[in-house]
Amino acid sequence: MKRWLRAAIPFAALTALITGTLIVHAVETPDDDDPEYLTPQQVQQISGGTLAERLRARGIAVDRFTSTEQAVKAANSGSAAVTLFLATPDLADLESIRSLPAGSTIVAVNPSASALRRSGWPATVANTYWNTGVAAPICGDKIANDAGPAAVRKTEYRTSRGSVCYNGAVAVFRHSWYNVTLVGSPDPFRDDRIAEHGNATLVVGLLAQHQRVLWLDVHERDRATPSPTPPTPTRTRDRPDPDDTYDGPLRPGESYADDGYYDDEASPYPGDGEADGDGRAEGDSEAGGGGLPSDPLVQSLPPALITTLILLALILLALAIAAARRLGAPVAEPLPSKVPANETMLGHARLYQRARARDSSLDILRAAARRKLTTHLGLAPHADSEQIAHRAGLPVRYVRDILDRDSAGSNSDLVEAATLLQHLVRDVTSTPTPPHEGEQS
Structure with missing residues (x-):
């Protein structure tokens, strides 16, 4: 029982520590459905009023909307x-935001990865x-370089076009006739x-690229009103004919092809169509990446959970090795000091009692x-019970029951067998050694 407790208590303490950490992390992490989360209406800890x-101080108009439509x-409208x-x-x-001004x-x-799949953008979650x-920009984007190191590295992205900064935590690419910027953490906002x-420099720079910001402040699943016909982009004098660039709404897994509206020289972001900030060439997004394996089941699990499970497995393996029996024969070592024989x-x-080794004790x-009987009777050390009985003048069955009896099934059987052995040795050694056959008394 005590051995079980020694193994269970550390494991229980570790489990409690990990569980407590997960609970605290879940409580401290803001949820998207919290009305205060990144709302421009107030200045709170997790809001975006600041x-x-x-x-607005830079002359940018900020308009709040509570639905994508x-x-x-x-x-x-303009x-x-x-x-x-x-x-x-x-x-x-995300399906209804494809018709924006050029x-x-x-x-x-x-x-998240599911949101990127619904959007049809050429980007995936890497890590x-x-x-x-906090990460450094490590890219050629002016806004990122002006901001310097920023706390954006919680999710990293891959994109088959455009460029990435902050080790993939900020991805910038062109999709159809508008530009998309993915920021991997809400902390800067x-x-x-x-x-x-x-x-502050990073997020203000990202949102101040135009004179008007449409702030979508939704905290529950936003679903557009069904339309009998697919939406079409609004024609403007700066936009090409929609018939030449729009083929209806995207299906899951599809994305707009490069329609030629922007050429590489006109792209406002460096590295579009070239190797991105991590040195990955266009199209090198899945193969050889540093993310999770391609198994959908593994990809659905958070990396923190996988790391925790691996850590628990290693701890259990270490406990098993520590509690396992030592292999090999016992090694004799000199005692560091003299110990009385009684101790x-x-x-x-x-030790034998703790291990319940009754058979070993009886042996x-x-x-x-x-050893005492054969020495006193002058017999060979390997003499059997019958020889000892004949030499001592005792019944063979009596000596055999004591020296060759069955194993002890309980502590009382062990005490009884030890008492009989003690009486046999005392009775035999208390009398003079009988003469050998052929000797005269």
């Missing part, structure tokens, strides 16, 4: 390019991390984190009794 104030209608800020892209109706910019905060980390590092005997007896007592 960012909205800084944009309203934001798209407002964007198409021909000027706008910035569509998706604070919660996982809840937005040259517009979409800034999406930490979109996710437990907490947001939050009121309690915007003043850290270069967060040694009692120590060995307690030791029998071997000691045989």
Whole structure:
């Protein structure tokens, strides 16, 4: 029982520590459905009121919308390019934002892999991390280089076109006739984190590329009203004929082909169509990447959970090795100091008692009794019970029951057998040694 407790207590303590850490992390992480999350209406810890104030101070108009359909209608009410800020892209109706004025910019905060699949953008999730980390730009984008290090590295992305900064935490690419910027963490946009590092310069620079910001503030799943016909982009004088560039709504897994509206020289972002900031060439997004394996089941699990399971497996393996029996024969070592024989005997007896080794204990007592009997009777050390009985003048059955009896099934049987051995040795050794056959007394 005590051995089981020694193995269970450390494991239980580790489990409690990990469980407590997961609970605290879940409580401290803001949810998309929280009404205060990145809303421009107030200045709170997880809100975006400070960012909205800084944009207005630079002369940028900030308009808040509570549905994707309203934001798209407002964007198409004029021909000027706008910035569509998706604070919660996982809840937005990404299928309805494809009709924006030419040259517009979409800034999406930490979109998940499922949101990217629904959007049809040429980007995938490469890595996710437990907490947001600070990274350097390491790219040629002017906005990122002006901001310097920023706390954006929680999700990293791959894109088959455009460029990436901050080790993939910020991805910029062109899709159809508008530009998309993916930011891998909400921390730079939050009121309690915007003043850290270069967060403020980065997010203000990303959202201030046009004179109007459409802030999509949705906190529940946004579904557009079904339309009998596919939406078509709004024709403007700067946009090519939709019949030449639009083939209806995208199906899952499809994306717009390069329609030639932008050429590589006119792209406002460096590296479009070339190797990105990590040195990956166009199209090198899945093969050889540093993300999770291609198994869908493994990809559905958070990397933190996989790391925790591996750590638990290693801990269990270490505990099993520590509690396993040692292999090999016992090694005799000299005692560091002299120990009284009585203490040694009692120590060995307690070890045998703790291990419940009754048979081993009885074998030791029998071997000691045989050694004393054969020495006193002048017999060979390997003499059997019958020879000992004849030499001592005792019944063979009596000696055999004592020296060769069955194993002890309980502690009382062991005590009884030890008592009989003690009486046999005392009775035989207390009398003079009988003469051998042929000798005269």
